[in-house]
Amino acid sequence: MTKPTRRMVLATFIHNSGAHPGGWRYPGAEAVDQHDFKHYARLAQTAERGKLHCYFSGDSQGYPHISGRDAFAATDYAGKLEPTTLLAALAVVTSDIGLIATASTTYNEPYALARRFASIDHISGGRAGWNVVTSASDSEAHNFGRDVQMDHDDRYARAEEFVDVVKALWDSWEDGAAIRDRAAGRYFDTAKVHQLNHQGKYFKVAGPLNVGRAPQGHPIIVQAGGSDAGRGLSARTADMIFTAQSSLEKAKVFYDDMKMRAAGFGRDPATLLVIPSVQLMVRSTEAEAKRADEELLALIPEALSLRTLSLQLGFDLTGYSPDDRLPEIPLTNGGQWVQQQVIAMARAENLTIGALARRVSVSRASFSLSGTPEQIADMCETWFLQGGADGFSLSPNYLPGALDDFVDQVVPILQQRGLFRTDYEGDTLRDNLGLARPENSFVLDPTLGSEPSMWR
Numbered sequence: 001m002t003k004p005t006r007r008m009v010l011a012t013f014i015h016n017s018g019a020h021p022g023g024w025r026y027p028g029a030e031a032v033d034q035h036d037f038k039h040y041a042r043l044a045q046t047a048e049r050g051k052l053h054c055y056f057s058g059d060s061q062g063y064p065h066i067s068g069r070d071a072f073a074a075t076d077y078a079g080k081l082e083p084t085t086l087l088a089a090l091a092v093v094t095s096d097i098g099l100i101a102t103a104s105t106t107y108n109e110p111y112a113l114a115r116r117f118a119s120i121d122h123i124s125g126g127r128a129g130w131n132v133v134t135s136a137s138d139s140e141a142h143n144f145g146r147d148v149q150m151d152h153d154d155r156y157a158r159a160e161e162f163v164d165v166v167k168a169l170w171d172s173w174e175d176g177a178a179i180r181d182r183a184a185g186r187y188f189d190t191a192k193v194h195q196l197n198h199q200g201k202y203f204k205v206a207g208p209l210n211v212g213r214a215p216q217g218h219p220i221i222v223q224a225g226g227s228d229a230g231r232g233l234s235a236r237t238a239d240m241i242f243t244a245q246s247s248l249e250k251a252k253v254f255y256d257d258m259k260m261r262a263a264g265f266g267r268d269p270a271t272l273l274v275i276p277s278v279q280l281m282v283r284s285t286e287a288e289a290k291r292a293d294e295e296l297l298a299l300i301p302e303a304l305s306l307r308t309l310s311l312q313l314g315f316d317l318t319g320y321s322p323d324d325r326l327p328e329i330p331l332t333n334g335g336q337w338v339q340q341q342v343i344a345m346a347r348a349e350n351l352t353i354g355a356l357a358r359r360v361s362v363s364r365a366s367f368s369l370s371g372t373p374e375q376i377a378d379m380c381e382t383w384f385l386q387g388g389a390d391g392f393s394l395s396p397n398y399l400p401g402a403l404d405d406f407v408d409q410v411v412p413i414l415q416q417r418g419l420f421r422t423d424y425e426g427d428t429l430r431d432n433l434g435l436a437r438p439e440n441s442f443v444l445d446p447t448l449g450s451e452p453s454m455w456r
């Protein structure tokens with residue numbers, strides 16, 4: 001086999017005690033307190049031992065509720081550490097791995113968020129990444145002064161402006177602006193510190209940021225929406241897109257579309273990395289893998305799987321029988337890509353609600369595979385070489401075993417095949433992803449932010 005010229009990106013998407021709703025109860029899982037920092041430190045260190053590019057902490061700012069307060073009592077969804085706080089702590093117990101956290105453009109302000117991620121980038125020496133989400137549930141809206149969430153496309157319009165403002169804030173200090181000239185008594189070269197004077201539809205921000213330019217220039221931008229509006233945002237602004245794809249065929253269509261959209265914005269398509277989230281579990285034989293799948297599935301009560309499906313569809317199915325077929329479901333104002341994928345899955349395979357709920361509650365609309373290390377490496381290789389992915393974000397279904405096994409048994413195979421690097425090559429996450437450090441927009445265009453000045 002000819003050695004591939006591009007190398008696979010590998011990330012791990014850590015859910016509190018595992019991506020599988022039954023993961024925390026699995027006999028092979030360690031009983032952890034989802035607020036215990038040591039748990040996450042160990043996982044990040046394991047991922048770093050495997051030379052993975054990044055550790056990703058997802059987030060939402062609400063307690064999901066469908067049909068009452070007990071709906072998700074069988075899961076660990078409710079309690080978690082705030083992810084940017086977690087990243088700052090992980091930065092000091094790791095040295096190379098990228099650290100990515102979700103933060104919402106709907107329930108934040110650009111200045112505060114730009115500051116937070118620039119700070120993590122400084123603290124970590126250039127390893128920060130921001131997963132830009134627009135948030136997709138009314139349960140989050142309820143915590144931020146709204147009865148229902150903003151309309152889907154308005155959320156994305158706000159996100160477009162939000163990301164632009166954040167990037168401009170990250171540029172508001174040029175490299176070398178802090179001169180610290182002791183003799184002259186000048187700490188900053190103010191000619192290198194810029195105001196944005198941004199006034200848009202959603203935000204009015206003077207700037208400059210009160211954090212100097214970050215080691216990566218811009219922390220890595222990730223986006224995970226799959227609707228037309230979500231893809232547009234990624235294609236224009238993101239370095240990576242995390243996505244849920246249930247088959248190689250679907251992944252290829254998505255991959256081609258994202259690369260084409262990036263080119264449509266005048267970008268080199270190789271600078272937008274398409275990274276499907278996958279649930280992979282290693283066992284030494286196929287029979288053992290099948291048994292582990294069944295044991296895990298048995299830990300998801302039927303009521304929970306129905307509620308999980310309802311959440312993904314944005315439609316309450318708890319009044320339906322598991323033997324019913326899916327009714328007509330209106331387009332949700334929540335997450336549209338996953339909803340459409342799940343509906344298509346049900347129709348294509350003529351699944352009952354119960355069967356669909358079991359499938360969706362295990363891995364949402366993502367691909368999952370339990371198998372031998374070779375089978376898992378083969379899958380990664382096939383998707384990577386056949387144009388379905390630039391890499392993968394492993395969602396371990398239980399912890400720490402599913403991550404340990406991937407790092408110890410699958411990564412070495414990918415390395416032997418020349419598909420994955422054997423060590424970190426650069427100092428920053430951007431270097432390790434092979435992405436260039438962005439030029440400073442104020443240097444490129446000295447007229448930026450000049451009029452009208454909000455500086456008095």
Ligand SMILES: Cc1cc2nc3c(=O)[nH]c(=O)nc-3n(C[C@H](O)[C@H](O)[C@H](O)COP(=O)(O)O)c2cc1C
Pocket residue numbers: 057058059060102131132133134135136152223224225226227228229230231242243244277334335336337338
């Ligand atoms: C792999 C992956 C990870 C995601 N992580 C988060 C997250 O941490 N927080 C969140 O609110 N949404 C998350 N999402 C949801 C998306 O960001 C997005 O809000 C959702 O897919 C709806 O967008 P759409 O209507 O464009 O599909 C994730 C989606 C995927 C595929």
